[in-house]
Amino acid sequence: MMTINPTGTPVWAEILIIPIALIALSIARHIIQQLLFPNKDEPPLVFSWLPFIGSTIDYGIDPYKFYFKYQKKYGNIFSFVLVGKKHTVCLGLEGNNFVLNSSVSEISAADIYRGLTLPIFGKDVCYDCSPAKLMEQKKLLKYSLTADKLDSFVPVFLDVMQNYVEHAEDFQGNEGVFDVVECMAVTTIFTAAASLQGKEVREKLDQGLADLYHTLDLSFIPINFYLPGLPLPVNRRRDEAHKKIAAIYTNIINRRRALGGESAREADDDMIWSLMRSTYKDGTPVPDHEIANLMIGLLMAGQHNAYSVGSWILFRLASRPDIQKALYQEQREALGTDLIISARRDLVSKLPLHKMVVRETLRLHDPIHTVMRAVKVPLTFTSTSRSYKIPTSHVLISAPGVTAQSAEYFPEPDKWEPRRWEAMTDFLERGEKRGAMSAFLPFGAGRHRCVGEEFAYLQLCTIIAYMVRNFVFRPMEGEGVPKTDYTAMLTRPVLPARLQWEKRSKE
Numbered sequence: 001m002m003t004i005n006p007t008g009t010p011v012w013a014e015i016l017i018i019p020i021a022l023i024a025l026s027i028a029r030h031i032i033q034q035l036l037f038p039n040k041d042e043p044p045l046v047f048s049w050l051p052f053i054g055s056t057i058d059y060g061i062d063p064y065k066f067y068f069k070y071q072k073k074y075g076n077i078f079s080f081v082l083v084g085k086k087h088t089v090c091l092g093l094e095g096n097n098f099v100l101n102s103s104v105s106e107i108s109a110a111d112i113y114r115g116l117t118l119p120i121f122g123k124d125v126c127y128d129c130s131p132a133k134l135m136e137q138k139k140l141l142k143y144s145l146t147a148d149k150l151d152s153f154v155p156v157f158l159d160v161m162q163n164y165v166e167h168a169e170d171f172q173g174n175e176g177v178f179d180v181v182e183c184m185a186v187t188t189i190f191t192a193a194a195s196l197q198g199k200e201v202r203e204k205l206d207q208g209l210a211d212l213y214h215t216l217d218l219s220f221i222p223i224n225f226y227l228p229g230l231p232l233p234v235n236r237r238r239d240e241a242h243k244k245i246a247a248i249y250t251n252i253i254n255r256r257r258a259l260g261g262e263s264a265r266e267a268d269d270d271m272i273w274s275l276m277r278s279t280y281k282d283g284t285p286v287p288d289h290e291i292a293n294l295m296i297g298l299l300m301a302g303q304h305n306a307y308s309v310g311s312w313i314l315f316r317l318a319s320r321p322d323i324q325k326a327l328y329q330e331q332r333e334a335l336g337t338d339l340i341i342s343a344r345r346d347l348v349s350k351l352p353l354h355k356m357v358v359r360e361t362l363r364l365h366d367p368i369h370t371v372m373r374a375v376k377v378p379l380t381f382t383s384t385s386r387s388y389k390i391p392t393s394h395v396l397i398s399a400p401g402v403t404a405q406s407a408e409y410f411p412e413p414d415k416w417e418p419r420r421w422e423a424m425t426d427f428l429e430r431g432e433k434r435g436a437m438s439a440f441l442p443f444g445a446g447r448h449r450c451v452g453e454e455f456a457y458l459q460l461c462t463i464i465a466y467m468v469r470n471f472v473f474r475p476m477e478g479e480g481v482p483k484t485d486y487t488a489m490l491t492r493p494v495l496p497a498r499l500q501w502e503k504r505s506k507e
């Protein structure tokens with residue numbers, strides 16, 4: 001029976017009336033503040049009806065659409081409320097440079113990413129250490145990514161691809177349908193692990209390892225940006241997967257040390273060996289748990305992006321049979337019939353159209369749509385001769401994908417046209433010189449710039465070379481290039497993401 005108090009109001013209504021009034025008041029305050037008291041010194045704020053939620057939904061559904069919409073309205077700087085916090089977006093060449101090139105005393109990547117990445121990568125690496133230590137770690141990783149080392153990866157990549165196709169259920173027979181994202185997720189993790197992490201990891205490559213990494217990948221979800229410690233099943237699985245993968249690497253290191261360390265190393269050198277003999281600038285050897293965590297961080301950083309780009313490449317190729325044919329022709333002319341033997345040295349420069357395919361896909365499908373930094377001291381950004389103050393309570397955003405998709409820099413920007421890059425050597429050279437003042441920065445710029453760019457081009461070019469050499473791809477009946485799913489924090493094709501394949505007749 002409903003309880004009524006002496007005034008005749010049901011008790012549940014009396015209990016709810018205060019919270020409802022408070023919410024209504026806070027909504028009214030939020031709206032009035034935006035309409036009547038905007039802070040003129042700060043960037044224009046995207047209007048929203050609700051406090052805390054602000055523009056979260058609008059932004060989350062399609063960040064690029066959001067950026068372009070408000071760039072048109074406000075220019076290259078504006079702020080919006082995302083999960084209760086004001087975020088300031090800086091666009092255009094100056095915006096890219098301002099965010100990516102500010103100094104560590106002004107901005108911080110670690111303050112933003114540490115909560116999300118610490119449980120995935122583990123302690124004392126990447127954003128769980130000082131910016132200076134991260135720079136040292138990146139330098140150490142770079143030693144294993146020299147041109148000579150990269151050349152030696154090509155046969156490993158091709159071997160992994162061959163093995164994958166021979167065993168994958170989707171690729172049996174002469175034609176069929178395959179799950180593009182699944183195929184790219186497995187082949188990018190296997191090619192990276194097999195090439196960078198040496199013999200023992202190569203021997204362990206099976207679905208089990210791919211599943212462990214996939215489990216880590218699944219925890220890259222927006223909620224974990226803000227509340228990484230929530231006791232969600234996805235986080236419990238993440239923590240178990242981290243422990244298991246870290247144990248694989250520490251066992252490898254222990255076994256190598258038990259066999260005599262560096263003196264027991266055969267000709268095979270890899271990133272684990274390289275880190276085992278490395279020291280920081282002060283002479284401290286890299287601790288074993290850091291080697292294990294760097295291996296996880298590196299594979300996650302690379303694979304997360306590479307599988308997304310690889311998937312988009314296959315969808316784009318399926319919708320452009322002319323480019324598939326041209327790629328096949330390019331391989332035949334540059335490498336002859338035996339791709340495996342002859343492809344070893346300097347593969348990417350031998351296959352310029354393959355590289356343009358990767359580059360054009362990065363332009364339209366940059367996997368990282370939003371780069372964030374915490375603001376450590378009040379900053380000033382000047383756009384079209386107007387200066388704005390950015391207080392420390394804001395988060396700073398760079399989205400170089402916006403310049404990469406702007407007609408100002410790329411005619412007919414929505415068209416996927418790899419050959420546009422033939423006429424853009426000047427643009428690329430200028431970009432090299434101008435660092436972060438470039439319209440095309442899929443690998444970032446400044447101190448957080450990617451260490452894996454050459455690796456990624458080589459890996460993706462080799463994977464496409466292998467796929468195009470062996471198969472012809474077609475979209476599913478009535479389907480084209482899929483829409484983008486932004487919920488996984490990177491620009492991934494909406495699932496199910498499938499294509500038809502047919503074995504290529506080797507004419």
Ligand code: HEM
Pocket residue numbers: 109134138298299301302303305306309367368371372441442443444445447448449450451452453455456
């Ligand atoms: C298509 C593939 C890839 C793309 C699009 C990509 C993109 C990026 C971007 C945009 C950044 C800068 C992030 C920021 O400023 O916050 C970055 C950093 C980084 N990437 Fe990559 N990456 C790719 C592949 C790889 C690979 C293969 C590796 C390793 C072999 C790698 C390792 C790293 C590392 C260690 C950082 C440094 C993080 C930091 O200093 O904060 N990436 N990457």
